[in-house]
Amino acid sequence: xLWVGSLLAAAGFGWPLFATAxxxxxQGAVPFVAFALVPAVIVALALVVDREMYTAKTVALLGVxxxxxxxxxxxxxxxxxxxxxxxxxxxxxxxxxxxxxxxLGLLTIAVSSVLWGGFGPWTPFQxxxxxxxxAGAALLPRLRAGGRLGPRARARxxxxxxxxxxVVASYLFGLVMNLWFWPFAVGTGTGISYSPGASLGTxxxxxxxxxxxxxxxxxxxxxxxxTVLGIFLVGPAALAALRRAKLPAARSAPSPGDARPRxxxxxxxxxxxxxxxxxxxxxxxxxxxxxxxxx
Numbered sequence: 176x177l178w179v180g181s182l183l184a185a186a187g188f189g190w191p192l193f194a195t196a197x198x199x200x201x202q203g204a205v206p207f208v209a210f211a212l213v214p215a216v217i218v219a220l221a222l223v224v225d226r227e228m229y230t231a232k233t234v235a236l237l238g239v240x241x242x243x244x245x246x247x248x249x250x251x252x253x254x255x256x257x258x259x260x261x262x263x264x265x266x267x268x269x270x271x272x273x274x275x276x277x278x279l280g281l282l283t284i285a286v287s288s289v290l291w292g293g294f295g296p297w298t299p300f301q302x303x304x305x306x307x308x309x310a311g312a313a314l315l316p317r318l319r320a321g322g323r324l325g326p327r328a329r330a331r332x333x334x335x336x337x338x339x340x341x342v343v344a345s346y347l348f349g350l351v352m353n354l355w356f357w358p359f360a361v362g363t364g365t366g367i368s369y370s371p372g373a374s375l376g377t378x379x380x381x382x383x384x385x386x387x388x389x390x391x392x393x394x395x396x397x398x399x400x401x402t403v404l405g406i407f408l409v410g411p412a413a414l415a416a417l418r419r420a421k422l423p424a425a426r427s428a429p430s431p432g433d434a435r436p437r438x439x440x441x442x443x444x445x446x447x448x449x450x451x452x453x454x455x456x457x458x459x460x461x462x463x464x465x466x467x468x469x470x
Contacts, residue, residue, distance in 0.1 A: 191358040244283035262405035268309035270417040276309025341402035349395035
């Protein structure tokens with residue numbers, strides 16, 4: 176269901192590529208598309224906040240990290256391309272899983288937009304884009320213990336993997352965010368303009384050129400460098416701190432074979448065994464009654 180919700184949100188980003196619309200129509204439709212994404216955000220929150228999230232520790236940790244992410248984002252506002260919040264999203268998503276990373280990205284953008292006053296039609300797009308950044312970190316392959324690599328080499332490889340993902344996520348974030356306003360950003364009649372009725376390949380080529388000259392070589396590159404430096408500098412310590420605050424839902428559940436019969440004392444030195452963990456009757460036959468002394 177989360178994948179379906181993400182696909183619907185992706186359709187909200189790139190609908191002009193599949194539906195013919197002149198730039199002024201696309202500009203007029205953007206607020207409606209943004210408001211249409213709000214129910215998708217609510218559905219995503221309902222799907223993520225399931226029974227595994229109903230713990231005080233999870234809610235508290237999510238609130239603290241969202242507040243930290245919002246503060247970091249507000250502090251970096253106005254500095255072109257510096258998105259230090261990506262460091263937090265990637266590290267937290269890696270430790271706590273895709274659903275937590277998605278929810279953290281959604282809430283971080285929502286809280287920072289409300290506090291900073293930057294709430295607008297672009298906010299739902301940013302919420303989903305940052306949520307995907309946090310969720311994608313959890314989908315990276317896990318490095319198993321053992322093998323030829325020692326603990327230190329394996330730890331460095333994990334940080335390098337997250338740093339590489341940070342580079343990819345930084346550029347993909349820029350492409351996705353460019354897509355929602357590109358159809359009406361530069362007007363018509365240029366080599367990087369959206370062309371209504373043109374083929375998908377033609378519009379994608381124009382969009383690629385537009386992104387290259389407007390953000391890929393500048394904003395996105397600065398964001399990628401900031402993310403890589405931050406992960407290398409604070410990544411090991413931050414991962415260790417986040418793992419110490421492991422969520423209850425992330426802990427491994429005991430296997431059925433580890434269950435033990437539990438007894439509770441009764442008056443008269445008797446015992447009572449819970450039905451859920453009681454041994455099989457065939458394996459533990461009942462003890463025959465002793466004959467009464469009065470018989």
